[in-house]
Amino acid sequence: MSNNNKKIVSSPELATLSYTTPERLVQDFACRGIVILSPDSLDIPLETHERIYQQEKQAMNDRKPITPSSIPDVLTVINSPGLVRACDQLVGKNWAIVPFTHNASxxxxxxxxxxxxxxxxxxxxxxxxxxQSIQIEMLYYPQAVREDMGPTATIPYSHYWTFNHEEDHDNFAGADHLDFNYQLSRMEAQPVSGPNSKYEIEDIVNRRTEHDIRMKSAVTDLNWPLVDSLEAAPLRAGSIVLYSHNTFHRGNHRRDDWETWKDNPRFMWRFWLYRTNEPPIRIRESNEKSVPSVDWPSLGIDPLTGVDLSSVDDDLTAVWNYHYHWIHTGKGQPSTNGTAGENEVERKKKVDLLANQITKKGNSAEPARIGAAYRLANMDDTNLAIEALGQALYNERESVRRAATYGLAAAGPSATEFLLAAAQSQIKWVRKASIYALGDASHLNESVLEVIINCLENDPSVYVRSVAAGALGCLGRRAAGTNDGQSLIPQCLEALIQSLEREENRLAMDRAQQRSIKFVRPTDDCDVCEGNGIDFGRDRFKPVRSAVRENVLWSMVILCSQGAEVIENILEPTIKTLKTVIETDENVICVGFAMDALARLANIQSTSENIPMVNQLKKDLVNILKSSPIHSWEALVRSGLSREALAEFEAKA
Known part of the structure; x- marks a missing residue:
């Protein structure tokens, strides 16, 4: 029955959700994967948010694009002292923003x-x-958000668990879906509220529609510990939600009077942030106190979600402990899953129990599998643990291999020898997992570099080559942060540059296969989803993509963030290569990354001021950037360009 002639009375303003305090920021993010920053914590004038909101409303009414370049006050939010402090803690100094990626309202x-x-x-x-805390999402709300205004729905505590996505074509495209049949049945296209809804007003307001029930059941049917849906509201104007890029979430329908929507729109800006620097070295210095452990059960009721943490088990806390310590130190916590004093039979029995747990079946067993892998990684008998994780990596089931992969990464450098051998396996999935784990946990040395470069150059799998490209950025980032292997960073960059000379863009899969990106399939030329074809209506760009080229340039952003001194003799070809991409590449994502990398070379490291090539780059930068018809302001402002410089640049362009 249509509700066209009925009115919904908006709910009164309620107390806001529990905002995250600075002292609990890392702790809450490590366990639940989502934190909320208050407008006051940003340390910018509160009227900034109202100004942004009014400009958005005007642009919407005028049917004009809403982007950071058209509403530059958003850049003030991105570089606000409070947000920068919080993100520095979660994803490190000089964090970057993925360019041209839905970074709009x-x-x-x-x-x-x-x-x-x-x-x-x-x-x-x-x-x-x-x-690891490598990539997070930022949601910014310039206006207050009531519970009935369609607040973003999230599933806290879901960010370490997922479903098969390598061999399950429901998840071949980039997103992982919780209820793919919701899309297949076209429920997503059906209005839940508004003038064309089939539902009664009372059912909409009280969350009793078929859609609401379907959404609720999708979460409860998981049978994962602690998970339940959380709608991000009520929020004050200027609130920011930060969550792990792996957190399940969804856009939500409004439940208030649809006739008020035009005058009272609910806007949200979304940005993807990623790490370019390791956690601070000072915490790893010998004279620093160790990071105190968290007694998770003693935390009791989580103030944001209302979840009772008093009964969390070892599988959960093993994962949380690792990431809590990693965000602080760049490595996992010291071993607490000890086998010291136990005889060989007892140690083997303990390992076998966890190894069997990794092979549990069913989606509901995902936390048990992942938890067992992290518990093995935390054992002081590393040889036995890595042997068990290594056997799991060769399991025929993807869910088991996934747990083993994260366990081997959590084991750190002690797993390097095994991973180097596994990276040369005849099995594509084993090679891919091993290269990824080397990038996330190993030290940069000649042996590691040789294996990863070989995969980048010669592996027949596009997916494996793309992971190898990303691994070089992670290894270089760690080498710069720990000063262990830093002299090899130029070789990482050289390999990335050579890869750009070999790899080509392809017509995007949705265009080539003439179907939605959600339903594309692997081809003889490419075994990984490279994404939608986008050109933003500009003749310069084509609807082409390349997973390898884009990951190469993602890594170059990371390595260029370390400064020209670290790059050494590869500086000139690096500048030349990035300039060529900006001026000629038909893939707009590649161009966005290249602009960010080049701007970081020019702006971020103040110690580069005495390098003539960098000084010349600073003089030439605006003209180089002008060769692209569009620019990602949000990425460039994080690369060190000021708002004033961007405005001047746009005027010249």
């Missing part, structure tokens, strides 16, 4: 999205998911 309305984890690469391209 979203409005809520009559329809729901399905539950999903966002594509880990731009526009539905698939990229290896990091458990």
């Amino acid at each position: 979203f409005t809520s309305g009559s329809n729901d999205q399905h539950w999903h984890k966002d594509d880990n690469g731009p526009y539905n391209s698939r990229k290896q998911r990091h458990h």
